[in-house]
Amino acid sequence: MTHLPPDSDAAGDGAAADWQALLAGGAPPQRPPGGRPAGTGSSSMPANAASSNAGPGDGTLGTPRAPRPGGAGSRNGNDPGRRPPTAPPTAVPVPNPAAPEGAPAGPPPARPQSGRPMTRREAREAERQREAERQREAELQGAEHDESGLNATAPALTVTAPATAPAVPTAPTAPLGVVPAERPTADADPFADLIGSDTRYRPTSEPVRDPEHAPTAPARTTGRPSRAERREMAAIEQLHAHHDEPHAPKRGRRGALGCLIALIVVVALGASAFFVLQEPISAIIERFQPAADYSGQGTGEVLFSIEDGDTGSSIGARLVDEDIVASEEAFLDAIAAKGQSPTFYPGVYRMASQMSAQAALDALLDDANRMENTVRFREGAWARDVLAEASTVLDIPIEELEAAAANPQALGLPAEATSVEGFLFPAVYTFDPDVTANDVVQTMVDRALEEYDAAGVAPEDRLRVATIASLVEREGLPQDFGKVSRVIQNRLDQGMLLQFDSTVHYGTADDSVVTTTDAEREDASNPYNTYVHAGLPPGPIGNPGTAAIQAALNPEPGEWLYFVTVNPDTGETIFTNTIEEHEAAAEQFYQWLEDHPDYGE
16 A cells, blocks of 8 residues: 655645635735745656555545646646636535535535545545536526426436547546636646556546536536436436426316217217107018017917908907907918908907907818808997898898888887997807897897896996996097096086087997097087987997996096096097196197098098
8 A cells, every 4th residue: 555655644634624715715926937836835746656546445535736947758837838727716505414405506515624535435525426416507508498498307417538639638637616716728637647557547538518508517527427427327327317307188077078068968869769750660570570470279268259341450450359360460471371352241259268360260161060040240339330230140130130120119219319339248149040130139138128127227227328338438448447437427516518529429420430520519400419418328329338337327426527538549638627637738639640541531
């Protein structure tokens, strides 16, 4: 290990005095031509003395010596080849750790003058602080350039190694918080005698700095940075990367609100399209789907009547009503599959419940299933239609049957009865082949009187009960019979007109429509016009069945005064208490008629 000569302490004391004078704001003391400050003595160290930078393990670095006087191998102020000195350097501000954050950096606190030189660790710590300060200054300068649009990135030092120039070491490190009074020139190597042949701390090239952004203090260059330096450099690079990384645009509340509005609009449009297109789409789907149908020959026995003038469509509709086939479409498809229009003969046929459409068609076309001399008619049918059906099935002239029904009292009906209407009980009748017209009519009247007697109707009340029951049968469905009977009773009790279209139809002998015209409702010449005439009509308007007779005798409790069938296909009926409610329900019925212009044809 090589040490400085004994006079090195004196040299260090003189250098420390120079730095203290500089930090105090004064000029450093003038050195004599020998290079030492006045009063410090002379050095006895020869020119070729060994460097104080000893080998590894030496923890001190000697204070740099001043240039020696002229002589071979040295360059000082008396050397004619030396470049002119530069402007006096200024002190580099060192941040004060104790100062509050954001306070301007001032000159560093003076190092206590202990008289000893800086250790290597202290020198490295000072260099790291200066390097951190330079990085902060570079970041501030880069931010200013970013704001002015002159520089897009943070300024950085550009280091270029000359291709041919020899390696020149940087200036030696000054003590912490001290700026040298005079920077050694690049051509001089005043520390060659201190460094010697040890190249671990010798720089490989002189940094070439941007003149605009170059820091005032020299950059420290070492062969390999320490672990702490590498961590610090990585943190600085991460800071720059985070600063330069573009921020992804944030979706604000407006974007979320816009997405929500768009979603609501899409859902609303979809719902509207669904409700508008639901019926057409359903119709298209049903068109391409097979019609509902039962399978097999069915079970049990059901009597089914074909009346004169029936068509395939009307027969199919009644087959569905009596649950013989599953759908009218399936029955019509079976007819179309035969390739020719079949001929249906009026009469009563033995059928089964829930037959396939093909099996039902085959049964109706088989004469073995048609009952001989059997007449069947539905509830509510007019007397004229019943007599016409009997004439067709029994092969009796219609005139004979009408004559037999012309004298109601001869048949046992009340004296006030003007016809057999309401007393031809709807049922299935089988007659002998030689039956007469009087026998046919009397058989039907006797059956009706038996039903009234069984219901407890007194003979004097038969006509009134038959009339109310006929209104119930023509105006409602079986499930609504009790409500319809109550409306009749309530309106009669309050002295209101019944205003039933069914009575007007009976008076005009036209049952092909479901509504009436203004002229028909205003026609007082029609004795059955309940829009003009108060109370019950003169007599029954059809032949009621057992259920209608029971409803006439036992109306359902309620305060209803109005009712209207809003869907003739399904028989849906709305019962109301006020005229306003009734008119609103009537609008639904008129709308249904507009939607089904072919109804009744």
